[in-house]
Amino acid sequence: MRQGEAPPDAKWSGPSHAGVKAPEPIVIADPTARFAATARRLTHLADGHPMEAWLCFMATLAQAQHAVATTLAPATALSQVEVERAVEARLPPLAADGHRRSAAWRDGLALLLDQIDGREWPLAVQEAMEQLRDSDAAALDRLADAFLRGELAASEAGTAVFVVAALQVYFSGSAARLQASDLRLLEQRSLCPCCGSPSVSGLIIATGITPGTRFLYCSLCSTAWNHVRAVCITCGGTRKLSVQGIEDDPGVVKAETCGECHTYAKLLYQLKDTQVDPYADDLASLGLDMLVTEAGFARHAPNPLLLVGDGEAMAE
Numbered sequence: 001m002r003q004g005e006a007p008p009d010a011k012w013s014g015p016s017h018a019g020v021k022a023p024e025p026i027v028i029a030d031p032t033a034r035f036a037a038t039a040r041r042l043t044h045l046a047d048g049h050p051m052e053a054w055l056c057f058m059a060t061l062a063q064a065q066h067a068v069a070t071t072l073a074p075a076t077a078l079s080q081v082e083v084e085r086a087v088e089a090r091l092p093p094l095a096a097d098g099h100r101r102s103a104a105w106r107d108g109l110a111l112l113l114d115q116i117d118g119r120e121w122p123l124a125v126q127e128a129m130e131q132l133r134d135s136d137a138a139a140l141d142r143l144a145d146a147f148l149r150g151e152l153a154a155s156e157a158g159t160a161v162f163v164v165a166a167l168q169v170y171f172s173g174s175a176a177r178l179q180a181s182d183l184r185l186l187e188q189r190s191l192c193p194c195c196g197s198p199s200v201s202g203l204i205i206a207t208g209i210t211p212g213t214r215f216l217y218c219s220l221c222s223t224a225w226n227h228v229r230a231v232c233i234t235c236g237g238t239r240k241l242s243v244q245g246i247e248d249d250p251g252v253v254k255a256e257t258c259g260e261c262h263t264y265a266k267l268l269y270q271l272k273d274t275q276v277d278p279y280a281d282d283l284a285s286l287g288l289d290m291l292v293t294e295a296g297f298a299r300h301a302p303n304p305l306l307l308v309g310d311g312e313a314m315a316e
Contacts, residue, residue, distance in 0.1 A: 023210040026180040026193055029222035031073070031172040035066035041280035049284060057125075058283055058305065061165050064115035068169045074108035075173030076101065083182050092186065092196040094174055096220055097148050099195070101170065106140050109166035116162075128158035135159075147304070164304045171195055171221035185225060190233040190300070192218035193225055198301030199265070201282045202227065202256075206271035214267070217278035219304050224278075234300050235261035243267065244295075246288055252276055253285040255292045264297040279303075 042059035046052045068074065078086075078093055086093040113129050121129075132140070143163050146152045152160055175194045183193045191198060199216035203224075206212075215224040216233065231238055240259030245251055252272045257264040266285065268276050282303055289299065 023208075023213040023215075023226045024180070025185050025226050026183050027215065027224040028175055028178060028180050028194070029172055029224065031069040031169065031176050031222065032066075034172060034222050035062050035069055035169070038277050038279045039063040039066060041275060041277035042283065044275070045280060045284040051284075051286065055284060058280075060116060060119070061161075061305075062280075064112045065165055065169050067115045068108045068111050068166070069173060072104075072108055072111050073173050074102070074104035074166075074170045075177060076104070076170075077174070077177050080182070083178065087182070087184055092192060092194055093178065093183070094171060094195040094221060096171070096195045096197050101141070101144070103137070105144070105166055105170035106137060108169050109140065109163065112162060112166050112169070124158055128162065132159050132162060161305060168220060168222070168304075175218075175221040175223050189225075189227050190216070192216075192221060192223050194218065194223040195221040197221065199233070200301070200303050201266040201268055201278045202233070203268045203270060203276065203278050204229070206269075206274070211271075219301065232256070232258035232261060232263070233265050234258060234263040237261065244292065246291065253281050253288060255288055255297075257292060257295075257297050262297050263300050264292050265300040 039059050039062035042055050042062055046055035046059060049055055076099075083093045086095070091098070109132065113132060117129065135143075140163070143152075143156060143160060144167060146156065147160055147164055147167070178194065185193050186196075195218060197218050197220040200219040202214045202216050204212060204214050212229075214227050214229045216227045217224050227233060230241060232241060235258060237258055237260035242257050242259070243254050244257055244264075245254040250272055252269055253276075254267045254269070255264045256267050266282055266288075268278060268281050270276055283305070286306075293299070
């Protein structure tokens, strides 16, 4: 995963005259609420969905993440000096592909597997879980490193989905120990200022002091950060942007396509549904992904839980 370059000197570069409210540039997630919200939304969206079994599986996984986040809370704590040094060096403090993880992430993985166990899962799920339980610390860390560096082999897809879920809890818990005021938006605004990972989706908020603002949500540490609208998050282009949705769809989820770099990113509209969740609604809108891909656009960055395996096949 690429890290950002030089962070800007200020948190907000928009208008500052009287009467204009500046959005919070960075919002740190609460890991004790983040995964529970995703689990609830997935359960709601699964009812009657064409991929109901898979979404129910992902809801169970999110609920297991919540259990880990609220009981074991695996995380690492960076010192103020480490944070300042990282920002000064033009890197996110929890740089996903360079951070030295605490062994606590593996404890989180073990608990996550225990939370999922005891159900009549398909054989592929059971085999993946058993393989992880039989793996030593070195093998688990190698698998985690492979994911974070984009080097996963196809044969590792089944086990990696659980590793990714555990890493999301670990990085979200670690990010929660940081202060948003100590961070800076990266020059490469499409990357998370906390861990340097790409976003999973963008939420257009309908509440707060700046309704209509877009916040990108990190695919790894759950941090949200402001990104100006009507600008491609991949190439920064503005001339050939278009927002597309599925005909007769409620319009909660749409795709912002760029005719300059031929990529797209998900946009979620809170005004259309106040319960929209950046993670759950992305997973439940794979039909939109397929349509936009067929039209010749590549996704800005994949959802990591989709990148690592065919969850639908595992859930069947």
